[in-house]
Amino acid sequence: MSTPKKDPYIALRYKEFRAYVLARFLITIAVTMQAIIIGYEIYELTNSKLLLGFIGLAEAIPAIGNALYGGYIADKSDKRTMLVMFVGIYTILCAALLFFTHTSMIASIGKDNVVIIIFVIIFLTGIARSFSGPASFGLAAQIVPRDVYQSAITWSSSAWQLGAVLGPGIGGLLLGILGITHTLSIIVIILSIAVLAILYIEKKPVQFVPQNESVVESALQGLKFVFHNKVILSCITLDLFAVLFGGAIALLPVYAKDILHVGAEGLGFLRAAQAIGAIIMLMYLAYFPIKKNAGIILLLAVFGFGVFIILFGISKIFWFSMFCLMMSGALDGISVSIRHTIVQLSTPDEMRGRVSAVNSMFIGSSNEIGEFESGATATAMGTVPAVIFGGCMTCLVVIVTYFISPSIRKMELNDAT
DSSP: OOOOOOOTTTGGGSHHHHHHHHHHHHHHHHHHHHHHHHHHHHHHHHOOHHHHHHHHHHHHHHHHHTHHHHHHHHHTSOHHHHHHHHHHHHHHHHHHHHHHTSHHHHHHHOHHHHHHHHHHHHHHHHHHHHHHHHHHHHHHHHSSOGGGHHHHHHHHHHHHHHHHHHHHHHHHHHHHHHOHHHHHHHHHHHHHHHHHHHHTSOOOOOOOOOOSSOHHHHHHHHHHHHHHOHHHHHHHHHHHHHHHHSOGGGGHHHIIIIISOOHHHHHHHHHHHHHHHHHHHHHHHHHSOOOSSHHHHHHHHHHHHHHHHHHHHHOOOHHHHHHHHHHHHHHHHHHHHHHHHHHHHHSOGGGHHHHHHHHIIIIITHHHHHHHHHHHHHHHHOHHHHHHHHHHHHHHHHHHHHHHOHHHHTOOGGGOO
16 A cells, blocks of 8 residues: 655645744744834934944844743743734834834934834834744644644745745835835734734633742743753754854845945845745755654754855855855755754643743844854954854854764654654
């Protein structure tokens, strides 16, 4: 009797998951559009490169600082309602940004006050992110069966990557054509549609009821779980260092202008390259999911990521630099697929929010911190040596992990139960 063919679209057969993926796609587009607009407006108002560097940190610091509590609240709450609430808060904050960046308001209260208000909005967005991330992670696991998790993660990650590719381009284009007020209005509409998509999902049962432990003790259980689960800890640590040291994205403007000499248009292609590579790989994994030797494949993918970051660092040819970034994105797509599947399968239902919070502390905000690290090392070493150093450190972390973590070498996706 022949084995039934694997359905690459199996997760999308569930109507609630389709609504979830649509919401994730729309939220990603809206958030990345808003990031482009905020950076442009801050620089327009202040002409300060230093303040541009603090935008990411202004969101990452509250997101990390409040992550454990956000995970605790997500576990003891209805995740659908919680996600609606905080995406709604995103929408309100975007509307506030629209109001305070209007030319009449800038003229009324002054540029300096508007800049302060923008950073307050960014900070509040970071707090909202610390709640919405764990709620989203937990909700995704409640709308598809366990045997569909890998397919669901592939399509969810693809939606995020596609939004990350389209968002900056659409945001920049609309900003140039329509101006900041109308572009922010469109973002508010996009976020509102995302809220409606989430509302299409039915409320799910709460799977965690706090016992006699304190809020702090309960929130810390996610941290204890991750540190006692060697496979999850190894996966998260690997991804953390890959993003932290391999974060060449922050230095792309320097490469576009001073090294590759391709200007703003080339910068747009470079920024999209990693996400395009990740989308292609995730589409491949939808048809050919990883089943065997997952640990070894993960190690090779992260090592390869580091190698291509090094090659990008030394490249002076635009098409080869694009190729290196696309390959690094493709290999990162493998890492994301394996890591998210392991975390979903290994985490008890009643702890998904808190484990997701720990994951976000390690990974979710490491992009911003990685950009800060890249900027600091580039200032100290120079641009090219900084990128090469980051890639080498990523490869070194993989080698060390291979020898000190036999559990990850032997890891199989079907073992994570």
